[in-house]
Structure formats: C-alpha cells, structure tokens
Amino acid sequence: MRITRTIAEARAALRELRSEGQIVGLVPTMGALHAGHASLVRAACAQSDLVVVSIFVNPTQFAPNEDFAKYPRTWEDDCALLKRERVNLLFAPSTQEMYPDGASTFIEVVGLSGRLDGASRPGHFHGVATVVAKLFQIIQPAKAFFGQKDAAQIAVLRRMVRDLDFNLELVVCPTVREPDGLALSSRNRYLSPDERRQALVLSRALRRTEEQAAQGITGSEQLVRAAFAVFAEEPEVRVDYCKVVNPDTLEDVADSAGGALVAVAAFVGTTRLIDNIVLHPAGHH
Numbered sequence: 001m002r003i004t005r006t007i008a009e010a011r012a013a014l015r016e017l018r019s020e021g022q023i024v025g026l027v028p029t030m031g032a033l034h035a036g037h038a039s040l041v042r043a044a045c046a047q048s049d050l051v052v053v054s055i056f057v058n059p060t061q062f063a064p065n066e067d068f069a070k071y072p073r074t075w076e077d078d079c080a081l082l083k084r085e086r087v088n089l090l091f092a093p094s095t096q097e098m099y100p101d102g103a104s105t106f107i108e109v110v111g112l113s114g115r116l117d118g119a120s121r122p123g124h125f126h127g128v129a130t131v132v133a134k135l136f137q138i139i140q141p142a143k144a145f146f147g148q149k150d151a152a153q154i155a156v157l158r159r160m161v162r163d164l165d166f167n168l169e170l171v172v173c174p175t176v177r178e179p180d181g182l183a184l185s186s187r188n189r190y191l192s193p194d195e196r197r198q199a200l201v202l203s204r205a206l207r208r209t210e211e212q213a214a215q216g217i218t219g220s221e222q223l224v225r226a227a228f229a230v231f232a233e234e235p236e237v238r239v240d241y242c243k244v245v246n247p248d249t250l251e252d253v254a255d256s257a258g259g260a261l262v263a264v265a266a267f268v269g270t271t272r273l274i275d276n277i278v279l280h281p282a283g284h285h
Helices: 007-017 035-047 075-084 124-139 148-163 186-190 193-198 200-214 220-231
Strands: 002-004 024-029 050-055 089-091 143-147 169-173 238-245 260-268 271-279
Touching: 002 007, 007 050, 007 089, 007 124, 024 035, 024 124, 035 050, 035 075, 035 143, 035 169, 050 075, 050 124, 089 124, 124 148, 143 148, 148 169, 148 260, 148 271, 186 271, 193 200, 200 220, 200 260, 200 271, 220 238, 220 260
Parallel strands: 002 089, 024 050, 024 143, 050 089, 143 169
Antiparallel strands: 238 260, 260 271
C-alpha cells in the first residue's frame, strides 16, 4: 500500500498505478477505522480495480463546540486494517495541504444542507460537501463508497454530484452493526460501558418503527410516537431529532407508505450518535 501525504504525490502515484480503463474506487474516511469502514473497502475492492482510501479529519465540518480536537485518531491501527484489506493507495493529507492559507471557496448544497444533521450542526454539510468535492477532484474516482448510516450526508452528496456533473457513481453500502444492534461508529469509543448499553435505544427505537410499518401503520406521527415510547425507556438519552423523511430531499413526509427514511440522532452522555433505517414502499421486499 502506498501512502501519500500531498495532493501532488497522490496524483503522481495514481498516474503510475492507473492503467487504461481501470476503475478507481474511493473510500473517504476520517480514520478511526472500524468494521463498517472495512465493509466499504471490501465493496470498493469488489467493484474497482484500484482502491484509494483517504484519511482526513476535516476541520470545516466541525462546529467550534464539537469534538474536532478529541476526535479519535488511530493511525497505526488504520494502516494495518487497510493493508489487510489490500488497499492500493492511502491519501492522508494535512489540514494545510487541503486548506492552504486563504482558502475561501466552499460548496453549499442549499436546502438539503439545513436538514437533519445540518439543522443540528450548522455549517456541517458545507464542510462535508467541500472536502468530498476536493477528494473527487484529486482522486478522480469512477465510484465512491459511503455507508447508509450517514443518510443525510448521502443525500447532500448525491445532489452535489448531480448538480456539479461529477462523473462518478456514489455507491451506498448497508450500515454495519454490532450483534446487539448498535450501529458502528468511530464515536462509539467515547461511550462508557453504561452509555454503551443506553446507546442501544437508538436501534431499538428504529426497529419499533419498522415493526409498526410492517403491521401497516404508516403515518409518520404514529411512527415517531412509537420511537419516542422506546426512547422513554432510557431517560438519560437526549433525542436530537427523530424524523420520517424522503431519503432524497430529507423533507418530512406525512406517511411512509411510499417508502421513507426514519432517521434519529441522540446524545448519549456527551456523545452524539446517529442511526437510520429505510422503510420500503408497501409490497416491496
């Protein structure tokens, strides 16, 4: 696995590695890699000839009061995982490399960026859209791989790819969970054992909405009520949002019968976790 630290090195390495007609797959990450990231890398290996992973904790997607400074950084372990998964190229730039002095161009996906996590974390998605656009521009992948757990991010990036004519396919991979249902996240390592147990309420609440929908209860208000009834079992968990939305626009839908995304975010202790499930249209399996 080649490790590159600068944009020029990454481009030169790709020129060398890439032969005619090869499909380059990109997995953008912020490091602190876990089995969810490994599943994205495996999907990239299966669907691409050359696999590039980026590790960059992107400062522009963190608000001043958020966990940028303490966001987990596990470089040695990350490299070991990526070597095991046979990644061809790791791009791990510095902040200065990605945002040279005076950098003042940002991408704003208007509307979408203010919904779900964007409403809770103002400015978050302009940071995400900008850094991902830069990675697309540097690596020029044919496919880029993201996890379904970040459903709002996927909606924002899909719109950006469409609106800015990026010549690539966004591949969305299923959320990877612990055996007890907890969605894998780099932030899970912040949780104490007690908080880890409390965090299970997110996936339990989502499962309840799924059961309700399977029984033909498709009204969004009823589904959200059912989820909050489950959240009430863990009074220390503070719900940020619980919404039934259109997966492409992230706008609320009154009814999930035509298919919908049920998305939740909650604070467990001081750690903000997100999770979601997709409800398929009635009769669709």
